[in-house]
Amino acid sequence: MGFGCRQALTPADDRNQAPETWITAAPQDTITIRDIPGQPPSPPIIGNIPVRFHLYWAGADQDGAVTGFYWAVVETVATPIPGIGIPPLPGPRARDYRFTSRTDSTFIFNVAELSGVRQHAFFIYAVDNAGKPDPTPARFVFEARDRFPPRVLLEAFADGDVFRQTPGGTLFTKDTTYAITDTLNLQTEVSDFVPSVCRLTFRWRGEPRLEGTYVAGYKYKLDETDFVPVDSSVHEKVYPPGAVTAGDKVFTLRAVDQAGGATETTRRFRMNLAPDTWFSGPDPGAFGYTNTGRDRFFEYPPTATEWTVPLTGSLLHRDSVQVLPAARPVRKTFFEIYKNRIYVRSENDTVHLNSWVVLENGGFDQDSPYRIKVSPVDPNPIVLDPGATILQAGPPNGSPVGFRSFIGVAVDPTGSYSTPSFTGLYPLFDPTDPRRAPTISSYWSMTQSGRAFALVRAEDGDGRVVGGLDFTVPDPRALATLVDPPPLGSGGGTQQERNLRQKKVMTFFVNKSPALLPATPNFSPTEGQVLTTRSVDFRLTADDEDPVNPNNPPTRVGGPSTSKLIRFSISFRGLNPAGRDTTIAPLALQRVSTPGSYTVLSYPIPPEVVSANVTIRIEVCDCPQCELLAGQGRCINYDIHVTAPAPPSSSTSSNWVPPGPGSDRAAVEKTP
Incomplete structure (x- = not known):
């Protein structure tokens, strides 16, 4: 070891x-x-x-x-x-x-x-x-x-075939280019408009603004869900016709530098040219209307529920489904239907209260497909008629597909404006649509007395939600009040506004005024009558051509009540003992409703009126509560001048005072 x-x-x-x-x-x-x-x-x-x-x-x-x-x-x-x-x-x-x-x-x-x-x-x-x-x-x-992102320059335009119309109404197509220069601004409305079917071209160029940097690429977006990136060699994007749907559009372009910073620019435009509208009512000379000098009308049997005679030169004829809106002539007339007559009316005529008014229109559209709202299963057999040209959808043909109408009334006696909504689109032949409107024209019931303002807006095949509605006149009453000469308006406006008023706004009056009938036998007093005493016999007769009696209302639109209601009010005007012009309205003679005649015998001239020359004012109304219920009717004043003997000397006493509270009459003094 x-x-x-x-x-x-x-x-x-x-x-x-x-x-x-x-x-x-x-x-x-x-x-x-x-x-x-x-x-x-x-x-x-x-x-x-x-x-x-x-x-x-x-x-x-x-x-x-x-x-x-x-x-x-x-x-x-x-x-x-x-x-x-x-x-x-x-x-x-x-x-x-x-x-x-x-x-x-x-x-x-x-x-x-x-x-x-x-x-x-x-x-x-x-x-x-x-x-x-x-x-x-x-x-x-x-x-x-990145304080200095690239500078980007963008040019945009649209081009395509659009319809044009000669002064005589002939249609033709023309390849037209539209520049697009408007940019996105939430404080302003879109100002550039291009056809709904066109080629869109966007061209750009980017320039670096910081030394040592460069434009690395671009990103663009129109209808795409996300931005489309492209490299710096791409300088153009073209969308062929049909690739982009109609509506309000914003093309956004970004130029991106090598640091990822970007400059963004936009081009905003509406892809749809709004249609035009005009009135195209009946031609008074194209049909054998009865002409009384005051009225022009066609009369059908009173027992008929509808007329069967086609009215040539109007849309109450087969032309209504054969003549496209763009081919209809400009004619500022309309129909009124009352009792068993169809009247031809024009600007500022007066129609009967409780009548039907029929508006007929033409229109022109430059660009949209003719997508008329017609279902083949609609119960109206006209939809299957091969000759019903306007009910057949197709490519652009220069016509809008329908209309929306409006009639507002400045009602008597206040002038307040009654404004219903615009109608839905017509024609619309579809039984599954609750807005179904199988008519070519627009029908309005005129149930309020006053001045009416009619406006119709054409709608194209792309629809109003994408700008396909004629909105050149926002408010027909405002335009007419601006342009019309006194006393109906101020006589102002530009030439363009006057042209729009003439072309697109129709005005007329509703309610035939009640009339005093002094030619009636035994009518009293008469104009210039010399009285033998200071009392007056009143034997008054009046008539109403279109009575609407609230106590006995009409059973339908298009006709009168079966009984009339005439309201009388009487006042006296002359000099009072102080030498002042005075009007006395005895309460017993105010707002007396009758079927049409009113008799009061030996009614004394009020003692407050002492002059020999007396003016008797008779107000005749076709409504019991005109002042309370605006639009119920209208009142007309008639003056009758009479001469009466001098009153007793006591009536001219210097101690005279005008009637005061509790008196049976109202007095209005006027300084001569």
Whole structure:
């Protein structure tokens, strides 16, 4: 057995000191920065630098030499995470580090595309000649800001075939180009309009604005779900006809630089040209209407429930389904249906109260497909008639597919404006649609007395939700009041507004005024009558051509009540004992409702009126409560001048005073 010995291990003695590292030209190191008490600020102050930035660093080793540096850059995410936002900066991983022997370099830091800002951290540590690293890397946290993203220039236009119309109404197509220059602005309305079926072309060019950078690519979006990225060699996008649906559109283009910063520009436009509208009522000379000089009408048997005679030159004829709206002539007339007559009316005529008014229109559309709302299962047999041209859908043909109408009434006697809603679209032949309207024209029941304002808007095949509605006149009453001469309007407006008024707004009056009938036998008093006493015999007769009696209302629209109601009010005007012009309205003679005749014998002229010349005013109304129920009817005043003998001398006493509270009459004094 032998014995041996083992030499003891020499203890490791690493006397190599680690190098030190400094960032010498950058915003202050966020590790070493301190506030006045010497504590690191919380949160740390984050500095800002441009995306292209020249960094300098240095290192030292007390017992050797620095042979190089390892550096790394980390950054936050480019876009916030839903529900979380921007998370904190991550730390660098080993694979993030790059080696360099240099002591400076120019970096281009990434930024978020939309904001042009992104937070980063730069780490760097030195390594000495023995391979030992600095255990405490230098670091600074900063936000890179892209203050000079690329400049982008965008040109946009649309071109395609659209319909045009000659002054004589002939249609033709023409290839037309539309420039698109409007940009997205939430404070303004869209101002550029292009055809609903056209080729859209967008051309662009990007230019860097920061030296040492370049345009890396582009992103665009129109109807696409997400932005489409393309490289910097692409400078155009063309959408062929039919590739983009009608409606309000915004084309967005971004020019992206190598840092990820972008400049965005837009082009806003409406892809649909709105249709035009005009009145195309009956031609008074195209049919054998009865012409009384006052009225022009067609009369059918009173027992008939409808007429069977086609009215040539109107849409109450087979033309209604054979003549497209664009081919209908401009004619500012309309129909009124009352009792068993169909009247031809025009601007500012008066129609009967409780009548039907029929509006017929034409229209023109430059671009939209003819998508008329007709279902083959509609119960109206006309939808299957091959000759019913307007009920057959097809490509663009220059016509709108229908209309929406409105008639507002400034009611008597106040002038307040009664404004129903616009109708739904017509024609609409579809039994499954609750808005079904199987008519070519628009029918309105006129049940309020006053001045009516009619407006019709054409709608194209793309529909009103995408701008396919004629909205050139927002308010027909406002336009007519501006343009019409006094006393109906102010006589103002531009030439364009006057043209719109003439073409698109129809006005007429509703309610034939009640009439006093002084030619009736035994009517009294008469104009110029010389009285033998200071009393008056009233034997009054009046008539109403279109009575609507609230106590006996009509059974249907299109006819009168079976009984009439005439309301009389009587007043006296002359000089009072003080020589002032005075009107006296005895309460017993006010608002007396009768079927049409009113008799009061030997009613004394009020003693407050002492002059020989007396004016008797008779107010005749076709409504019992005109003042309380606006639109119920209308009142007309008639003045009859009579001469009476002088009153007894006591009536002219200087002690006379006008009637006061509690009197059976009302007095109104006027200074002569």
